[in-house]
Amino acid sequence: MREEDLVKASNFRDRVSTVDKEGHRKWIYAIKPSGKWYNARTIVSYLYLFIFLVIPFIKIGDHPLLMINIVESKFSIFGKMFWPHDMFIFAISMVAFIIFIVLFTIAFGRLLCGWACPQTVFMEFIFRPIEWLFEGSPTQQKKLDQGEWDANKILRKSGKHIVFFLISFLIANAFLSYIIGIDKLLLIISEPISEHTVLLTSLIIFSLLFYVVFAFVRDIVCTTICPYGRLQSVMIDKDTMQIAYDYKRGEPRHKIKKAEVRTEGDCIDCMKCVVVCPTGIDIRNGNQMECVACTACIDACNEVMDAVNLPKGLIRYASENELESGKKLTFNTRMKAYTVVLSILVLIIGFLVFSRDDVDVFISKVKGQLYQENPDGTLSNLYDVKIFNKTKRDATIKLVPENYANASIQGIGTDQLVVKGEQMIDYKLFIKIPKDQIISRSNNLRLGIYLDDKKIRTLDTKFLGPFK
Numbered sequence: 001m002r003e004e005d006l007v008k009a010s011n012f013r014d015r016v017s018t019v020d021k022e023g024h025r026k027w028i029y030a031i032k033p034s035g036k037w038y039n040a041r042t043i044v045s046y047l048y049l050f051i052f053l054v055i056p057f058i059k060i061g062d063h064p065l066l067m068i069n070i071v072e073s074k075f076s077i078f079g080k081m082f083w084p085h086d087m088f089i090f091a092i093s094m095v096a097f098i099i100f101i102v103l104f105t106i107a108f109g110r111l112l113c114g115w116a117c118p119q120t121v122f123m124e125f126i127f128r129p130i131e132w133l134f135e136g137s138p139t140q141q142k143k144l145d146q147g148e149w150d151a152n153k154i155l156r157k158s159g160k161h162i163v164f165f166l167i168s169f170l171i172a173n174a175f176l177s178y179i180i181g182i183d184k185l186l187l188i189i190s191e192p193i194s195e196h197t198v199l200l201t202s203l204i205i206f207s208l209l210f211y212v213v214f215a216f217v218r219d220i221v222c223t224t225i226c227p228y229g230r231l232q233s234v235m236i237d238k239d240t241m242q243i244a245y246d247y248k249r250g251e252p253r254h255k256i257k258k259a260e261v262r263t264e265g266d267c268i269d270c271m272k273c274v275v276v277c278p279t280g281i282d283i284r285n286g287n288q289m290e291c292v293a294c295t296a297c298i299d300a301c302n303e304v305m306d307a308v309n310l311p312k313g314l315i316r317y318a319s320e321n322e323l324e325s326g327k328k329l330t331f332n333t334r335m336k337a338y339t340v341v342l343s344i345l346v347l348i349i350g351f352l353v354f355s356r357d358d359v360d361v362f363i364s365k366v367k368g369q370l371y372q373e374n375p376d377g378t379l380s381n382l383y384d385v386k387i388f389n390k391t392k393r394d395a396t397i398k399l400v401p402e403n404y405a406n407a408s409i410q411g412i413g414t415d416q417l418v419v420k421g422e423q424m425i426d427y428k429l430f431i432k433i434p435k436d437q438i439i440s441r442s443n444n445l446r447l448g449i450y451l452d453d454k455k456i457r458t459l460d461t462k463f464l465g466p467f468k
């Protein structure tokens with residue numbers, strides 16, 4: 001490596017790529033990438049955006065495919081309603097999700113950042129193209145930024161920022177539809193604004209937040225704010241797949257000269273991989289926290305390699321061990337094993353979601369109450385019953401004592417166990433059992449739970465009798 005490259009290579013960790021020596025922000029004017037990987041990412045990203053915008057309109061049965069209403073503690077996943085008492089499923093899902101992220105990162109590095117992170121997808125495939133439309137290529141943008149505030153600059157800048165804000169407002173609405181559901185959002189839109197001032201204020205705040213992030217903060221989200229990028233250094237190892245520069249093949253880098261017999265490495269030091277980088281780093285310095293695995297440098301370098309008749313892949317998806325040994329990165333046993341574990345986790349969550357009942361019944365003895373002796377020769381215990389109906393339709397619930405002959409149930413206040421859709425009822429009932437069947441102080445009582453005359457599960461509780 002040349003001396004100046006050695007200095008650069010040893011200095012690159014002194015500060016974040018987007019900050020200069022004085023600590024000022026260095027605005028990134030990334031050149032638009034082009035090539036196989038960018039095309040693939042464009043398809044994936046527009047598909048991703050389409051799915052993101054369409055999901056709130058999809059319903060399974062009466063419920064949204066996905067709704068996370070934190071404010072009212074109501075959640076719908078794959079059309080199944082979840083309530084706060086289903087939190088164990090969320091807790092398990094969260095643990096599974098964290099394990100998923102860790103295992104995925106160990107095997108595939110920051111693949112998710114480049115291909116699925118909303119920040120990257122929105123920035124690179126919505127906001128950046130709008131910027132190119134209003135302000136031209138990165139070189140023209142730089143010129144515009146440095147120029148006087150004339151009519152042309154005012155027009156271009158204001159046009160861009162107005163569109164940025166409108167898109168941010170649309171994104172905020174899309175996110176809101178995931179929280180309150182599309183029906184409620186459409187209802188709100190159709191009603192006078194004065195009736196929804198709180199909601200409208202939060203919408204404006206979130207729109208402003210998105211606008212500031214995509215118009216000004218940009219790469220700082222990935223390089224400084226996002227914890228995932230910072231954590232990756234403790235999750236990856238020498239076998240992790242990442243976007244890497246093949247230093248063995250590329251070094252010593254050397255400018256290409258006509259009619260010169262090349263004895264150096266394949267890197268012609270054209271800096272194309274650096275000028276396309278949206279976080280402004282030089283991948284030739286090795287794996288860096290700022291890299292969002294966007295593949296732009298792969299495309300840029302491949303184009304250069306093509307032009308100078310050298311093999312493509314100087315920058316590519318590779319592991320550190322692959323670069324060291326020269327052995328090609330394959331879908332190895334470790335990746336296969338991790339993929340199996342990840343699939344099992346997804347199946348567990350899927351099972352928890354789909355095997356969950358539409359109705360939950362909880363029964364417990366009323367505290368401080370023992371038993372009552374009745375004139376008809378029975379003993380009765382008082383119970384507290386909570387029934388959650390997670391469907392939208394009314395549910396008729398029946399409780400049937402199963403392990404005592406002639407046992408009966410008597411409700412207090414109501415004998416009708418009809419629970420309205422998406423409601424919970426809490427009420428008390430007596431269970432009466434003929435005295436001669438109660439053989440001890442504490443007796444097991446099994447109750448069959450029927451929903452619309454169909455048995456859905458069995459509950460066990462205790463029935464208290466006198467000391468014998």
Ligand code: SF4
Nearest residue numbers: 277291292294295297
């Ligand atoms: S180093 Fe390459 S992959 Fe990483 S952010 Fe920059 S351009 Fe994207």
Ligand code: SF4
Nearest residue numbers: 267268270271273301
């Ligand atoms: S694009 Fe390729 S050849 Fe050009 S500087 Fe980067 S690694 Fe070297």
